[in-house]
Amino acid sequence: MGSTEESVVAVIMVGGPTKGTRFRPLSLNIPKPLFPLAGQAMVHHPISACKRIPNLAQIYLIGFYEEREFALFVSSVSNELRVPVRYLKEDKPHGSAGGLYNFRDLIMEDNPSHIVLLNCDVCCSFPLPDMLEAHRRYGGMGTILVIKVSPESAYQFGELVADPVTNELLHYAEKPETFVSDRINCGVYIFTPDIFTAIQGVSTQRKDRATLRRVSSFEALQPANRSLPTDFVRLDQDILSPLAGKKQLYVYETMDFWEQIKNPGMSLKSSGLYLAQFRFTSPHLLASGDGTKKATISGDVYIHPSAKVHLTAKIGPNVSISANARIGAGVRLVSCIILDDVEIQENAVVIHAIVGWKSSIGRWSRVQASGDYNAKLGVTILGESVTVEDEVVVEQVEIMEKDQECISYITQQQAVEIDELLMGPLGFSVDQLMELAGLSVASAIAEVYRSTEYNRVLVICGPGNNGGDGLVAARHLHHFGYKPYICYPKRTPKPLYTGLVTQLESLSVPFLPVEGLTQELSNDFDILVDAIFGFSFSGMPRPPFDGLIHGLVSARKHNQMFQRSPVIVSVDIPSGWHVEKGDVNSEGIKPDMLVSLTAPKLCAKMFCGPHHFLGGRFVPPSIVVKFKLQFPPYPGTSMCVRIGKPPQADVQVQISPGNDEKHREADPFVQFQKWFDDAVAAGLKEPNSMALSTASKDGKPSSRMVQLKGIHGEGFVWCSNYGSRKAQEISENPHASLLFYWSGLNRQVRVEGFVQKVSDEESEQYFRSRPREIQIGPAVSEQSTVIPGRQFLHQKYKELEEKYSDGSMIPRPKHWGGYRLIPECFEFWQGDESRVHLRLRYAAEEIGGKIAWRRIVK
Numbered sequence: 001m002g003s004t005e006e007s008v009v010a011v012i013m014v015g016g017p018t019k020g021t022r023f024r025p026l027s028l029n030i031p032k033p034l035f036p037l038a039g040q041a042m043v044h045h046p047i048s049a050c051k052r053i054p055n056l057a058q059i060y061l062i063g064f065y066e067e068r069e070f071a072l073f074v075s076s077v078s079n080e081l082r083v084p085v086r087y088l089k090e091d092k093p094h095g096s097a098g099g100l101y102n103f104r105d106l107i108m109e110d111n112p113s114h115i116v117l118l119n120c121d122v123c124c125s126f127p128l129p130d131m132l133e134a135h136r137r138y139g140g141m142g143t144i145l146v147i148k149v150s151p152e153s154a155y156q157f158g159e160l161v162a163d164p165v166t167n168e169l170l171h172y173a174e175k176p177e178t179f180v181s182d183r184i185n186c187g188v189y190i191f192t193p194d195i196f197t198a199i200q201g202v203s204t205q206r207k208d209r210a211t212l213r214r215v216s217s218f219e220a221l222q223p224a225n226r227s228l229p230t231d232f233v234r235l236d237q238d239i240l241s242p243l244a245g246k247k248q249l250y251v252y253e254t255m256d257f258w259e260q261i262k263n264p265g266m267s268l269k270s271s272g273l274y275l276a277q278f279r280f281t282s283p284h285l286l287a288s289g290d291g292t293k294k295a296t297i298s299g300d301v302y303i304h305p306s307a308k309v310h311l312t313a314k315i316g317p318n319v320s321i322s323a324n325a326r327i328g329a330g331v332r333l334v335s336c337i338i339l340d341d342v343e344i345q346e347n348a349v350v351i352h353a354i355v356g357w358k359s360s361i362g363r364w365s366r367v368q369a370s371g372d373y374n375a376k377l378g379v380t381i382l383g384e385s386v387t388v389e390d391e392v393v394v395e396q397v398e399i400m401e402k403d404q405e406c407i408s409y410i411t412q413q414q415a416v417e418i419d420e421l422l423m424g425p426l427g428f429s430v431d432q433l434m435e436l437a438g439l440s441v442a443s444a445i446a447e448v449y450r451s452t453e454y455n456r457v458l459v460i461c462g463p464g465n466n467g468g469d470g471l472v473a474a475r476h477l478h479h480f481g482y483k484p485y486i487c488y489p490k491r492t493p494k495p496l497y498t499g500l501v502t503q504l505e506s507l508s509v510p511f512l513p514v515e516g517l518t519q520e521l522s523n524d525f526d527i528l529v530d531a532i533f534g535f536s537f538s539g540m541p542r543p544p545f546d547g548l549i550h551g552l553v554s555a556r557k558h559n560q561m562f563q564r565s566p567v568i569v570s571v572d573i574p575s576g577w578h579v580e581k582g583d584v585n586s587e588g589i590k591p592d593m594l595v596s597l598t599a600p601k602l603c604a605k606m607f608c609g610p611h612h613f614l615g616g617r618f619v620p621p622s623i624v625v626k627f628k629l630q631f632p633p634y635p636g637t638s639m640c641v642r643i644g645k646p647p648q649a650d651v652q653v654q655i656s657p658g659n660d661e662k663h664r665e666a667d668p669f670v671q672f673q674k675w676f677d678d679a680v681a682a683g684l685k686e687p688n689s690m691a692l693s694t695a696s697k698d699g700k701p702s703s704r705m706v707q708l709k710g711i712h713g714e715g716f717v718w719c720s721n722y723g724s725r726k727a728q729e730i731s732e733n734p735h736a737s738l739l740f741y742w743s744g745l746n747r748q749v750r751v752e753g754f755v756q757k758v759s760d761e762e763s764e765q766y767f768r769s770r771p772r773e774i775q776i777g778p779a780v781s782e783q784s785t786v787i788p789g790r791q792f793l794h795q796k797y798k799e800l801e802e803k804y805s806d807g808s809m810i811p812r813p814k815h816w817g818g819y820r821l822i823p824e825c826f827e828f829w830q831g832d833e834s835r836v837h838l839r840l841r842y843a844a845e846e847i848g849g850k851i852a853w854r855r856i857v858k
Contacts, residue, residue: 457529
């Protein structure tokens with residue numbers, strides 16, 4: 001083996017909550033890497049494999065999960081395996097190689113000669129010592145673990161070609177469209193520290209290639225003109241492919257098992273593979289019994305010491321039973337995972353299933369499936385706290401959690417068959433179905449987003465039926481009091497569609513060309529309706545729709561100016577998603593609302609937004625019976641029904657000063673950003689609203705609500721009329737305070753400091769970012785002045801609207817602009833049901849001519 005002077009560091013990429021949605025519902029309760037396989041957390045298996053590496057100095061876990069979610073596990077596994085394990089949280093996506101580079105200084109602290117890199121969602125025997133020995137013989141920068149698979153399945157992975165004698169990597173293609181090789185990348189690597197130089201080279205090349213020419217807003221949306229951030233580096237496309245054939249990368253082929261854990265079915269298969277491996281690595285973890293003193297055990301079985309199993313039960317093969325489970329008399333378990341606190345009563349049978357935490361299966365009941373791990377419902381899944389009554393058969397279903405409605409999801413083929421039946425023997429016409437679908441979409445929008453708050457709606461319509469649904473929805477939204485705009489770049493020249501266009505034009509609904517849309521859709525609209533592609537679409541979107549989809553993705557990203565982002569509503573299928581697999585690359589549209597039509601498609605299981613509605617009240621009973629559909633009842637006369645519970649802000653925080661230190665940031669601005677992000681994620685209304693308190697020169701206070709526009713120049717920025725009372729008080733007494741109150745989270749933040757005006761340039765920039773109709777408001781209103789009546793303001797507004805009706809630029813009033821509060825102290829307050837509230841206070845101190853922050857916990 002290697003010399004004792006050489007140390008090795010291992011890095012395991014664990015992903016984050018935005019990834020792995022195909023693993024639901026198992027990832028709803030705990031992070032996917034901590035889901036138990038063969039009685040141990042998924043990530044525990046690669047950690048155990050790393051421990052077998054000679055001269056291992058450190059193991060790092062890198063991901064997007066909050067640190068608190070991994071703290072207990074990291075402490076426990078470090079003590080159990082006696083190896084230092086540390087979790088590192090990425091601040092933003094850096095790509096599979098960029099994440100490694102982001103923490104290069106920490107990784108190189110022990111001056112390792114080699115770096116082992118693994119993906120958490122890989123199940124294999126991890127032959128790391130032998131692979132490391134081979135890597136040293138090759139003498140290259142990196143070695144990739146590979147395995148031979150069937151040609152039919154290779155396309156799902158990175159395919160590669162290697163020299164059969166030297167094992168040098170000659171060619172690498174990530175998920176190629178045509179067959180390249182039956183050898184695939186296993187997601188396990190060994191590198192020398194030279195890998196950091198290679199990653200840095202990619203970033204440098206990106207900077208050098210950055211174009212300086214100006215492009216139109218439409219061109220900027222096109223894929224050819226988009227570039228990845230310089231610090232976002234992908235291991236496969238940016239490192240492996242370019243370096244293939246340059247005598248830097250080599251392969252090590254494993255003849256043992258390997259699987260990728262992408263869905264619940266594969267987790268059950270992987271659990272069985274790890275159980276089988278225990279025969280050689282950890283036989284003490286496998287249960288045994290012949291029915292005399294213990295239950296009858298057949299094959300590989302893990303039973304947690306705290307579980308209670310009746311001696312007449314028959315368990316195995318491929319069974320894992322977690323803590324505090326109770327298995328009754330005569331129970332039969334085959335190929336299943338039983339999670340914590342589950343009760344399975346007398347004579348029940350569980351086959352090819354995963355039974356969630358605190359669930360209960362009644363006497364003589366059966367929970368089963370076909371056992372096809374790759375099929376959508378090849379394994380039956382019961383989420384948390386699900387109750388199966390006595391003498392009930394549950395077969396090939398997923399039940400997310402207690403009290404959730406039983407919802408049917410259909411495949412693409414079933415959707416096609418249902419449409420053919422509706423428009424065939426059942427007598428529906430296309431225009432009837434389109435009218436019903438569009439009305440359902442408009443009704444769902446109106447139920448959640450009031451026209452008084454979300455008025456400007458952009459409906460982006462594709463060339464097919466989904467686009468027609470969007471046109472109908474726009475007409476109904478107009479009559480509901482919204483102000484719709486249409487983007488319909490590829491019009492369908494059929495009477496049905498031209499008629500819909502005529503109807504909208506008669507209502508003076510504007511049709512906008514793609515070229516007329518600004519790159520920042522978030523500045524112009526409150527609601528973006530994605531009616532581009534439906535369930536019949538396949539392949540990659542082509543221009544101009546690829547650019548429009550990218551615009552929707554960009555509009556949903558976090559807005560650093562703290563302005564409210566527009567909500568995205570997808571019709572039936574989020575455009576660009578696979579109709580069954582969903583957002584395969586996790587880079588597609590993330591809608592706030594999904595309105596499924598007729599019946600939810602399989603991809604809707606991966607929808608993570610707060611509002612899922614079904615519009616399908618027109619579905620006849622014969623369809624329901626034929627396809628065994630189950631839907632929630634439609635309320636009253638509504639054309640849509642909500643699926644799942646409406647979103648609620650439900651964040652419970654236990655006050656524990658001794659354990660909470662790691663959640664307190666040294667910089668109060670960073671702490672504020674974290675809490676603000678929590679408020680946005682919880683769906684709280686206008687989380688950027690804040691109470692501004694000022695005082696006159698003689699100390700008389702006054703307060704009012706204003707909106708945070710951004711944090712710039714180390715201060716909190718808002719805009720106001722310079723002639724208002726607050727402006728007068730600020731001029732007399734420049735000290736003020738801000739109060740953010742997020743009741744749904746039981747949190748508030750108080751910021752105190754002195755106030756100054758922002759520059760004219762900054763005020764002008766923000767004024768130009770406001771929608772045109774809102775720009776008129778500051779010119780009309782002269783705050784804190786006496787007016788004859790409200791009609792006076794309406795008249796002035798109308799006059800200015802007519803004055804600038806030709807589209808000319810509306811000038812920013814000289815009496816309107818921004819203020820910035822420079823903080824001197826922060827106080828973060830977290831309420832608790834015990835009434836033992838937490839106050840975290842930051843006070844500014846000048847040390848060596850620089851501002852430093854001192855934290856005080858109360």
